[in-house]
Amino acid sequence: MSLDTARLVQMANAIRALSMDAVQAANSGHPGMPMGMADVATVLWGEYLKHDPAAPDWADRDRFVLSAGHGSMLIYALLHLTGYAHPTIEDLRKFRKLGSPCAGHPENFLLDGVECTTGPLGQGLAMAVGMAIAERHLNACFGDELVDHRTWVIAGDGCLMEGINHEAIGLAGHLGLGRLTVLWDDNRITIDGSTDLSTSEDIKARYAATGWHVTACDGHDFADIRRALDEAAADPRPTLVACRTIIGKGAPNLQGTHATHGAPLGDEEIAASRETLAWTSHPFELPAEIVDDWREAGRRGADVRAQWSRRAAEHPRKAEFERRMAGNLPAEFSLDDHISGLLADPVKVATRKASEMALDVINRQLPDTIGGSADLTGSNNTKAGGIAPLTAQDYSGRYIYYGIREFGMAAAMNGMALHGGIIPYGGTFLVFTDYCRGAIRLSALQQTRVVYVMTHDSIGLGEDGPTHQPIEHLQSLRMIPNLLVMRPADAIETAECWDIALRQHDRPTVLALTRQNLPQVRSSTHDKGLSARGAYRLKAADAARKVILIATGSEVHLALECAAQLEGQGIGADVVSMVCTQLFDEQDRSYRDDLLPNVDPSQILRVSIEAGTTFGWERYTMTNGLAIGIDSFGASAPAEDLFRKFGFTADAIVPQIINKLNG
């Protein structure tokens, strides 16, 4: 529907008024963007966006991403005005205050209608690419009747200047995601001032070079905005709409300057703005007829949704679609046979290979997965189970060649997981978590089920040398809240870790996997499912227990060797495989105390063995324990030489333990 201009002006001014007032009340925030983009947002939300405020989780809704998350009052105003249950006016009054769902930046876990957490610049747009992939893939799986929606993004200059933008739009252009539209707030202002200070780029030409359809509009001319959105909808490519706007539009003395970007306008300028906008209502009060117009616009989607629900009810694959959108695994999903097979017939493989073996089973049982790699498919062993590439020609594929785009991959995976219906996993080398750490953090904060397949997880990578050898990475990832970091020791643990990761509804997992082969340390004498407790006793001391060796991943078999040598000298040694510190920390005290009894190191010495930094291992070794690790950068050489050089042999470790015991 097309609304009349006078009404649209008022509707847009409602956004402006709420934004000014909320930022002023909070005494912090960003009025410039919401005021500048109010007109564009009014056309989009008033006439185009397919959604139903009464059913925010409707599977076939359009996804709207405010990539320029600092302009959070824009989406809060839109959600309120179109009739979502939250935010209420009271919520808006408490913008940026403790306990309000209207946080400084939009948080997906605080408000329905906020599809993802934005603020870290560039990531919103990059997540939208993932949402658009998810839409096309599910469309290919379930057809137009169930899946047929668009993804809209509002992005600022910051989102476009960040490196991740290049990766994200490269992926979107290559995959021909025509249902993705980016509305760029082309206001020529950044925090530091004019964009001229830092950039000379022809952004439109860059997008065109990357396979995008590019158009522009006057961001304050409703008809022109409509024309651009119609153009976007008609073009088979993803579209960039350069919306020429005036930042802080409506603030007569400050608009068009960076003074409106990130600070309250002040009472005086707000008064002047009210006059300019002919806005006579008091702060946080809205004229009833404007609210009515907005609510009516919000009800546009109700019929469409009702029709969709009728179609869905009759759809032969309704149950499967609902299962996937709910994020539940099929009841029959299980890796048990695979694990039993490994117990019966042990393998000596790299855990990256063990991961491929697990994926071979997973991908055949679980249609939900979409895998990929940042151009390391053969190294990460991520293509398994007969899945075909997802391409612009065939969206039903389940493997994405992400290219050399770690950050873009991780953000796209977040977008897919947030969209729902998909469990994304993707690989690179563990050391390159540094390239996508911002997105890994957002996986954790947003509570998304994303599985990071991070291979070549230590100096065991060998010849590529220190730039490619993780040292601080395992520990530095373990300290990200709500992120599981798992480092399996063999093929059994690897399968268990995959199973655990897939069953996490609200947190991401990093699997740290080896390049080099590892013996299978688990056998039929052990219970199944031990990794679920995060750590477990792999081997109990034979002689009187004097030592507990706590090892992870590729160092577990080394710990077993050390234990054997110690036992040979009459020193009893447990070996604990610490698969995942976070899960271990979540166990009850009795389990933890049983595994790691809180006694003086003079009675039982705890020794950690991990081919990475020792930083933080005191938590498990205790103060006078022994932490075997690497606190410098690695080196280039064959793996075995490096393990020797850095002291990762039983012959190097056991004497240190004995010294310590005697000390």
Add this chain to the structure above:
Amino acid sequence: MSLDTARLVQMANAIRALSMDAVQAANSGHPGMPMGMADVATVLWGEYLKHDPAAPDWADRDRFVLSAGHGSMLIYALLHLTGYAHPTIEDLRKFRKLGSPCAGHPENFLLDGVECTTGPLGQGLAMAVGMAIAERHLNACFGDELVDHRTWVIAGDGCLMEGINHEAIGLAGHLGLGRLTVLWDDNRITIDGSTDLSTSEDIKARYAATGWHVTACDGHDFADIRRALDEAAADPRPTLVACRTIIGKGAPNLQGTHATHGAPLGDEEIAASRETLAWTSHPFELPAEIVDDWREAGRRGADVRAQWSRRAAEHPRKAEFERRMAGNLPAEFSLDDHISGLLADPVKVATRKASEMALDVINRQLPDTIGGSADLTGSNNTKAGGIAPLTAQDYSGRYIYYGIREFGMAAAMNGMALHGGIIPYGGTFLVFTDYCRGAIRLSALQQTRVVYVMTHDSIGLGEDGPTHQPIEHLQSLRMIPNLLVMRPADAIETAECWDIALRQHDRPTVLALTRQNLPQVRSSTHDKGLSARGAYRLKAADAARKVILIATGSEVHLALECAAQLEGQGIGADVVSMVCTQLFDEQDRSYRDDLLPNVDPSQILRVSIEAGTTFGWERYTMTNGLAIGIDSFGASAPAEDLFRKFGFTADAIVPQIINKLNG
């Protein structure tokens, strides 16, 4: 000079032969790139590159960056062939073996002539941008007589696909760095296969959109390569040369495929290649006449350097130029007066403001600094001391508006530091170290003096919420080898930290600074320079010492409050300001034991207080100590509310301490 084609063919084949043989001997490595780019590299190093193998550290040499660092045999071959002292043939034979300077990827600290460490894709090119900035800036400072060189980069598809490429070329285009030339190995192959798998981008159009001059050449046609390099030299803009090449050129059965990218060719294919190339020498043997040609090419620069040395000897600013290139501070450089002023007249300011106050003094005394911010100038307080912007119109400026390009900024700073003559510093929010962590790690690995001014270093940032509040960042940075992380508590410590950071010749520093105001905790009763020991006793217990409070940055004054409450209850408490854990760990045992005596927590309880993760603090609190921190994500609210919510008040902390003492 222009060499004859038949000789160039042989010279290029020498690179191919050494690359095949070394990779085969190592049984790992990447022959495809060196073989594909051998012809381009031969023209560049044989005829264009200004350097003198006899004086690798000649200040006015051209900088050559092998951004596609996996093709390390290319630069090793070139260094050997042109007559650098290293690598020797023996070094080449030990390619990728323990102790060889010929590491898997080029390491600047292992070989002269390797200007920077490359391998993490995209960063080499981005560092080259920094080198090119450094060249223009020093040229503006010292004139053409002393500084007049070019920066050359060989980059692959990976370098161009990474997000950092967008940031780097945006900066280079904006700053009009015409002496920067990127030779893109346009071989249409990545690890996973054809570039068609993952990208549809028109790279040349993208570079053109970003203000670059773009040309192309047949990468196997010497005349065409020359034509392109001449074009690059003539154009005032930075140039991208798309060198159309065949990966693994010379290997008759594998060339043009990803099979040559990252694995030895195998004996059979190497034999076939020798035949194809008419190369009859044995592995690692080179025909004398080819070596002669290469050595002669290597001597091209000797005269130019001699002329330069004569000019330099007569230059009125020779001493200053040499001081700067050596990286020495002026003898008279001192922050002593500034610190004395603060002691005499204490201030209550945010440490970001204290940093600005220090910078105001530093930038006036030290012409070596080039500051900047990733579009947060007013928030990072990085523009100080009257420095003017460095722009395409005026390279003499010392402040760079980096735009919203954290990773590009960090890499450019590495490049400036590596070039020499400049001490770069740059700012963003601490949480966005996640966006540039890959470059921070390379600062540490490459031993560069870069100062990261990371403000808004905790929940004290307030309303912007969890996406902007560091939790794990301080600890996760502290575990990067060779990186100083400093979190000063007040204006005095901030000045001391700046002084320490500037005096580091071979390591980078992260300064973690507050948004919020902090009282000055140091007064004239304290010694000067205390931060240099990493940690020091700010306040000694009055009553019998039962507690040691170890705090950092904004929590130090809180620790003093806690101590006062404890003393009020007759419990003696030291307060230790832990400015920099790394520097503290480097102190001798007696100093460390004096500050943190190794006694049972039941006698002296150690308590850490830092508004970030508790992970790792056991190293200083000991196992049964108390770690006050935040192990979840933050929230959006005014800072004071957040500190209260997360328990950062004396009223919340002191009872925990007393509990623990009584427990």
